[in-house]
Amino acid sequence: MTDRILVIGAGITGLFTTLYLSENGYDVILADRGDISGGTSGRFHGMIHSGSRYSTNDIESARECIMENAKFYGMASDFIDNTGGYFVALNEEEEKFGDRIMEGNRKCGIETSEVDPKIFLRDIEPRVSKNARRVFGVPDKVVHSYEISVAVAAESVMKGAKIFTYSHIKPKEDGSVTISDGTNTRNENFDTIINTAGPWAGNVSEMFGSDELKIMPTLG
Numbered sequence: 001m002t003d004r005i006l007v008i009g010a011g012i013t014g015l016f017t018t019l020y021l022s023e024n025g026y027d028v029i030l031a032d033r034g035d036i037s038g039g040t041s042g043r044f045h046g047m048i049h050s051g052s053r054y055s056t057n058d059i060e061s062a063r064e065c066i067m068e069n070a071k072f073y074g075m076a077s078d079f080i081d082n083t084g085g086y087f088v089a090l091n092e093e094e095e096k097f098g099d100r101i102m103e104g105n106r107k108c109g110i111e112t113s114e115v116d117p118k119i120f121l122r123d124i125e126p127r128v129s130k131n132a133r134r135v136f137g138v139p140d141k142v143v144h145s146y147e148i149s150v151a152v153a154a155e156s157v158m159k160g161a162k163i164f165t166y167s168h169i170k171p172k173e174d175g176s177v178t179i180s181d182g183t184n185t186r187n188e189n190f191d192t193i194i195n196t197a198g199p200w201a202g203n204v205s206e207m208f209g210s211d212e213l214k215i216m217p218t219l220g
Contacts, residue, residue, distance in 0.1 A: 002027045003191040006177060008169060008204050010034075011041035012145070014196035015152040022159035029188065030156070031164045031179055037149035038165075040198050048072060048141040050085060052112070055104030056097075062108040066139070073141060079148035085140025086115070086125070089133045098134045105138065113137045171208050 003026055007014050010032035018030040032038065051065030073080050089095040098114075105112040115124070117132040153163055167181045176189045197204045199217035206213075 004189065005029070006031065006169075006188070006190040006193045008032075008193065008195050009039075009197035009200070010036045010149075010153070010163065010165060011039050011196065011198050012037065012149060012152075013041075013198070014194075015149055015156065017194060017196055018161050018163070019152050019156045019159065022156050022161040028156070028161040029164065029179070029190075030153075030161060031167050031169050033166065033168055035165050036153050036163075037146055039200070041149060042145050044145065046142045046145055047085075048080065048143055050105075050110050050138040050140045051108055052085070052087065052101060052105055052110055052136075052138040052140075055108045055110060056100045059104070059108055062104065062110065066108060066110045069139065069141060072143070076143070076148055079144050079151065081142045081144075083140065083142050085138050086120070087136040087138065088120075088128055089135070090129055090131045091133070095133045098136060101136055111139055169207075 005021055005026050005028045007018050007021070007028060007030045010030055014030055014032070015036070018028050021028045035042075048069050049065045050069055051062035054062040054065065073082070087098070087101060089098050102112055102114070113136070115135040115137050117135050120135045121128060121130065121132060157163060164179055164181065167179050170178045170180070172178060172187070176187050177193070179186050179188060193208065195201050195204050195213075199215060202213045202215040205211070
């Protein structure tokens with residue numbers, strides 16, 4: 001008999017968890033009290049870092065960034081804009097620091113090009129300060145979070161998963177779980193429950209009788 005799994009939280013973590021499990025033959029239900037990516041997964045800047053911001057002081061993180069950048073773009077380019085990103089030096093100190101960025105990026109395998117500030121201001125971004133002294137182009141990208149989330153959800157459904165949005169869950173004393181959208185209520189039994197509720201994971205954990213998971217969300 002196939003294991004039945006409930007995934008709570010339809011952000012990007014819950015969606016990919018559901019997809020992975022459904023692809024591997026599990027009977028999966030994904031439930032969320034709101035919409036797909038209605039929480040933090042749909043409210044971030046969307047930037048996929050190249051790793052350049054870390055290459056001068058955290059080489060390991062910088063290398064991880066550029067590897068994940070390339071991997072993610074390779075698997076989901078339809079949902080990612082290859083915008084590129086720029087570091088702009090506005091004073092002498094930043095101008096000198098540019099050499100460290102170039103060297104750090106080289107060590108981390110981050111493709112970097114120096115752009116003539118005059119050409120940058122004229123052809124690429126005229127709204128940047130006219131005091132630009134050096135400009136470095138790096139392979140940052142931007143992901144469209146809602147579009148990729150919906151695509152992952154659709155793929156999961158095609159693999160057999162069921163998704164219930166705007167639905168509240170409630171554990172019962174007999175071990176079953178009710179899922180209700182306010183109009184329809186269903187009672188389900190699961191072998192495993194996976195908590196992917198992000199900042200609200202502590203609330204979900206507490207609802208199931210555990211107060212050990214304490215989360216204090218912060219801006220960022």
